[in-house]
Amino acid sequence: MRKKQLLFMIINMNVGGTEKALLNMLEQLPPENYNITLLMLEEYGGFMNQIPRHVTIEYVIDYPGMKELINKPLLHVALRSLKKWELGKFIKASSLYIGSKLLQDRTFLYQTILKDYPQTAKTYDIAVAYAGPMDFISYFVLKKIKAANKLQWVHFDITKIGFNCTFASKMYPYFDKIYAVSKQARNNLVHALPHLEEKTAVFYNLVSAQSVMNQSREGRGFSDPFEGIRILTIGRLSIEKGQDLAIRALDRLIQDGYKVKWYCVGEGSSRKELEKLIAEYDLQEHFILLGSNPNPYPYLAQCDLYVQPSRHEGYCITLNEARCLNKPIVTTDFNGAREQITDGSTGSIVAINEYEIYIAVKQLLDNPALRSNYIKNLANDAKRTATSGIAHKIIF
Numbered sequence: 001m002r003k004k005q006l007l008f009m010i011i012n013m014n015v016g017g018t019e020k021a022l023l024n025m026l027e028q029l030p031p032e033n034y035n036i037t038l039l040m041l042e043e044y045g046g047f048m049n050q051i052p053r054h055v056t057i058e059y060v061i062d063y064p065g066m067k068e069l070i071n072k073p074l075l076h077v078a079l080r081s082l083k084k085w086e087l088g089k090f091i092k093a094s095s096l097y098i099g100s101k102l103l104q105d106r107t108f109l110y111q112t113i114l115k116d117y118p119q120t121a122k123t124y125d126i127a128v129a130y131a132g133p134m135d136f137i138s139y140f141v142l143k144k145i146k147a148a149n150k151l152q153w154v155h156f157d158i159t160k161i162g163f164n165c166t167f168a169s170k171m172y173p174y175f176d177k178i179y180a181v182s183k184q185a186r187n188n189l190v191h192a193l194p195h196l197e198e199k200t201a202v203f204y205n206l207v208s209a210q211s212v213m214n215q216s217r218e219g220r221g222f223s224d225p226f227e228g229i230r231i232l233t234i235g236r237l238s239i240e241k242g243q244d245l246a247i248r249a250l251d252r253l254i255q256d257g258y259k260v261k262w263y264c265v266g267e268g269s270s271r272k273e274l275e276k277l278i279a280e281y282d283l284q285e286h287f288i289l290l291g292s293n294p295n296p297y298p299y300l301a302q303c304d305l306y307v308q309p310s311r312h313e314g315y316c317i318t319l320n321e322a323r324c325l326n327k328p329i330v331t332t333d334f335n336g337a338r339e340q341i342t343d344g345s346t347g348s349i350v351a352i353n354e355y356e357i358y359i360a361v362k363q364l365l366d367n368p369a370l371r372s373n374y375i376k377n378l379a380n381d382a383k384r385t386a387t388s389g390i391a392h393k394i395i396f
Contacts (some may be wrong), residue, residue, distance in 0.1 A: 005124040007037045009141055010131040013045030015267070015292050016236055017317040018155045021181070021205035022130055024317075026052050028206055037124070039145075041067075041137070046294045060140070066113050070136050106167045110139040120146050128153060129175070135167050142174050153203075154180040157335040159188050160240070160312035172196055179203040181315035182336030204339075205317045209324040212297055216325060221298030224288075228259030229365060232303035234296050234318040235310065237268030237289070242309035242332065244270075244277055248354035249309070249361060251281040258365055260286070262307075265299055267292035300325055305364055305371075310334050311352055326378040328371040330360040346377045 006029070013019050029036060031054040038055050041063045051057065060066075127147035129138045132154050141150055152175040172178060172193065178200045180186035190197045222230060231250075235241040243264055250262045264287070271289065278287050290299070296318075300306065306322040308331040313319075315336040322329055323340065329347035331337050341347040348364070350356035364371050 001033070003033060003035045004126065005035050005037075005122070007039055007120075007124045007127045007145060007147065008130045009039045009128065009137050009145070010041075011134065011137070012040055012042040013047040013051065015046040015294050017205070017313075018131060019045065019047050020317055021155070021315075023047060023050055024206040024208060024211075026055060027208065027211070037122075046292055050294065061117070070109070070113070105170075106135060106164055107139060107170065110136060110143075114140070114144060117144060119144050123147065125149065126151060131155075133158065133161075133163055133168065135164055135171075138167075138171055138175075142171060149176045151175060152178045154178065154185060154189055154314065156314040157185055157188060157312045158192060163192070165192050169193055169195075173199070175199065177201065181205050182339055184335040184339070185314045188335070205315050205320070207317060207320045207324060212300075212321050212324040215295050216297035216301035219295050219298050221302040222263070224261075226261050228261060229304045230302065231260055231262040231305045231307055231361065232265070232299055233262070233307050233309060234265045234300070234321075235308070236266050237264070237270045237274055239270060240311045240313075241266070241268075242311050242352070243274055245309045245311075245332075245352070245354040245357055246307060247274065247277050247281060247283060247287055249358040250283060250287055252354070252358040253361065253365070254283065254286055256362070258362075260365070261288060262286065263288045263290055263299065263303070265290045265293050265296040297321070297325070300327065303327065305330065305361065307357065307361060308332065308337075309352075309357055313337075316340070323378055323381060326375045328364055328374040329378075330357060330364065332357070342377075345374075346381050347374055 008022060010019065010022060026036065036055045037058055038051060039058050039060065041060050043059055124145065124147040126149045127141050127145040128151045129141040130153045131137050132152050133156065138152060152172060173196065178189070178196060180189050180200060180202055181204060183202050186200050186202050190200055233243065233246055237243060246262060250260070253260055274289065278284055300322060306327040306329050308316055308319050308329070310316065310332055311334065313334040313336060316334065319329065319331055319337070319340055323346070329341060331341055331347060331349055332352040333349050334352070337349055341349055343349040348360040350360045
């Protein structure tokens with residue numbers, strides 16, 4: 001039997017939910033059936049060494065030279081280049097800025113930047129714009145990858161991010177299928193782009209409960225001698241992940257006299273702001289930033305409560321992983337939370353604010369029987385099977 005040729009395109013392998021979901025999918029695609037290529041924009045990330053050995057890794061040539069023009073305001077790039085007397089860059093950025101403004105079309109930018117970039121020599125059976133929505137990757141897969149079928153992934157709630165509806169309306173019809181990672185994420189996408197409803201479907205991020213359990217036994221978890229209740233949150237340090245809400249909720253718990261510590265695994269752009277907030281509330285001994293860790297599962301296995309305080313998600317893979325280890329859970333009511341948790345049965349779902357998080361955590365601290373009930377119900381949770389299917393039987 002001929003092996004199918006698959007290509008996945010992503011930004012990098014930073015330690016994050018999208019990248020972890022991709023790794024889980026790659027692990028479930030049998031190498032005897034598929035030749036897999038991972039095309040990356042950047043050779044970077046804490047998950048690099050977890051890419052399966054049978055996967056071929058390639059990079060977009062000269063992406064570092066394109067990155068600033070793609071990701072930063074063109075007028076800003078042009079003015080800064082002029083200030084530095086980088087005249088060639090100034091002319092290029094100015095031309096792109098004027099052309100994009102006149103045409104009101106983001107595709108003009110990508111078309112110009114990639115004008116001389118060759119199409120792939122190889123033809124794939126399926127090419128996937130996996131890091132989505134990311135307009136440059138979508139455009140690249142459509143225009144520069146030769147493939148019989150092309151798929152677009154949507155990992156986020158498009159109502160909460162800078163989603164370019166004009167670009168998507170123009171380019172997404174050329175994809176053969178568009179997958180969103182939760183029902184609500186799909187609903188929001190269809191609401192914005194109703195003409196694409198027939199092309200869209202839900203594909204939950206894959207999680208292997210056995211892999212999570214196996215990795216939870218590897219490496220080290222908590223090393224401090226704390227003997228109270230350990231609360232854990234996993235996620236990139238950023239405003240959308242809501243760690244600031246967790247800090248404020250913890251302050252209320254400490255004022256109430258609870259013996260708790262709250263730990264965060266993850267790194268990101270909000271670290272300095274979070275450290276400042278921790279100091280403002282004098283919580284340096286109680287709210288611990290553990291940094292990035294490609295294997296957070298020993299911490300997850302050892303914690304007493306798991307809290308996901310996110311302001312928005314597409315499908316929260318760390319919430320699923322906490323379910324795999326039967327942890328009592330408090331989560332905010334973001335996209336997909338109710339597709340994983342039954343409120344009051346397998347966890348607590350609360351509004352996205354620190355007071356609601358505080359009340360729900362307090363309830364679990366005061367009620368060990370409720371914690372035990374959540375653990376028991378999670379162990380029998382049928383919803384877990386929704387994300388344990390084999391990818392190649394579903395879409396490939």
